[in-house]
Amino acid sequence: MPSPACIDSLWLPYTQMATAPSPLPVVRAEGVRLRLADGRELIDGISSWWTMCHGYGHPHIKQAVAAQLDTLSHVMFAGLVHEPALTLARRLAALLPGKLERVFFSESGSVAVEVALKMAVQYWRNRGEQRNKFIAFRNGYHGDTLGALSVTDPGCGFHDALAGYRMPQVFTDLPRDAATCAALDELLSNRNIAAVIVEPRVQGAGGMRFHNAETLQAIRAACDAQGVLMIADEIMTGFGRTGTLFASPPEAVPDIICLSKALTGGTLPLAATVAADHVFAAFCSERAEDAFMHGPTFMANPLACAAANASLDLFESEPRLQQVAAIETQLKRELEPCLALPGVVDVRVMGAIGVVQLDRPVAANLRPAFAERGVWVRPFGDIVYLAPPFVIDDADLTSLTTAVCEVVAESASQAPCPISTP
Secondary structure, eight states: OOGGGGGGOOOTTTTTTTTTTOOOOOEEEBTTTETTOOOOOEESSSSHHHTOOBTTOOOHHHHHHHHHHHHOOOHHHSSSSOHHHHHHHHHHHHHSSSTEEEEESSHHHHHHHHHHHHHHHHHHHHHOOOOOOOEEEEOOOOOOOOOHHHOOOOOHHHHHHGGGGGGOEEEOOOSHHHHHHHHHHHHHHSTTEEEEEOOSETTTEEEEEEEEOOHHHHHHHHHHHHHHHHEOOOTTTTTTTTSSSSSSGGGGOOOEEEEEGGGGGTTSSOEEEEEHHHHOOHHHHSSSSSSOOOTTTTTOOOHHHHHHHHHHHHHHHHHHHHHHOOOOOOHHHGGGGGGGGGTTTEEEEETTEEEEEEEEEEEHGGGGHHHHHHHEOBBBEEEHHHHHHHHHHHHHHHHHHHHHHHHHHHHHHHHOOOOOOO
């Protein structure tokens, strides 16, 4: 018999509609809580796919969007410009490391990556070279559109049905030792490589896998040695999630960086691909064909830019990075007991990300148990993870970590493990 998910007009993401249970109807969200149509409330443990860094309905962002709606809700961004976009571009350029100063807006993270890939290929063409291949890393994930999925590790399994449509790229291991550094150097010696793309510090949808700043420095050094561009995909890591405003360290500033998700505090869709001055310079000439020919319809939407500016205000006026540091400490303490559970192979924490890795890919089967405990946690693959809003208080975070420990314990037919409270 068809699942109730098939009865509606919707087509849900990452969902087998023939067998999936009905999605939970949300009627309101405030702070860190989702209110369901039946009156239940769930503590959001993943910030609506890592976007809601300030929580839901922050009054400062709401006021900024409402004020912008009264004056200019949208206008095309070709031949016209508006103050919210100008202000946001200048603020991003001032906050980003290095000389990342030219901001190209779009509407989603996948498109931001597409823009970065196109920029890299055309950068070389404008300089008289034909380079159209990219080096990406195993367990990396960069989005669902065709170019972005082409630099996503095929082993992640997200797009097996489209295997024949990928643009073939080069995959290798992150450079963590002499052997993997040498392998990257050898691949970069191929004169067909336009850029290397990496998720700084955390490979998100590929399994919440962490690496250190030295790995990024090794990538930067290898790119410099061969004169290849470096693209940082900070769709997930940007705006505080790893403990610093951006995950790219000053010693490994990319040539192009991609931002989205928490850019607007999760309020409205917006993305930015920011290029260094030397990349931008390759597009400036007397030749019309050297221009960058890309233009999303809702590029630099004024409402979204207003939300993003308000979100940046909050990073300046409220203690977000201190809150992330406190979340990190609490996650380490309260998830550590999971290491003693059968079937758990790793527990790791970075910033406001906590991960319990299992020895088998069963996490999706655990999702209903979390809702029963009053929390919204969406495990995938072999991991159960938390990425809560930065404004979460100690008690609500303990509710999340307790649920993780209990559900993982029950999945291994064990009694729930104790968790100390702060």
